[in-house]
Amino acid sequence: MIQVGNITIRMNDDLKARVNQTLDAIGMNFNTYVTMASIQLVNQQRLPFDTSVRAAEPNEQTKRAMLEAEAKERGILPDDAATFNSAQDAITWLHNNHGRTGKTP
Numbered sequence: 199m200i201q202v203g204n205i206t207i208r209m210n211d212d213l214k215a216r217v218n219q220t221l222d223a224i225g226m227n228f229n230t231y232v233t234m235a236s237i238q239l240v241n242q243q244r245l246p247f248d249t250s251v252r253a254a255e256p257n258e259q260t261k262r263a264m265l266e267a268e269a270k271e272r273g274i275l276p277d278d279a280a281t282f283n284s285a286q287d288a289i290t291w292l293h294n295n296h297g298r299t300g301k302t303p
């Protein structure tokens with residue numbers, strides 16, 4: 199005889215209702231669905247559905263910087279980016295324009 203255990207799942211009430219409505223429409227209950235998904239997970243050794251990470255949406259500051267960079271690249275705006283002939287020139291510029299960087303001596 200196969201031993202059967204209980205599992206408690208916490209789920210948003212709205213999602214629970216929508217899941218049950220969808221499962222009812224195909225003639226399945228939640229317990230059967232979870233059991234089927236679990237069997238597939240074990241058999242396939244992977245999630246039984248495709249997963250992906252949604253690309254993060256850039257915030258407004260990043261969007262503006264991207265638009266500005268593209269406009270400079272296309273010659274719509276003048277490219278006013280600082281350029282340097284050496285690392286020391288860049289460090290000097292940073293100190294003069296943005297204060298000291300890193301640890302204080």
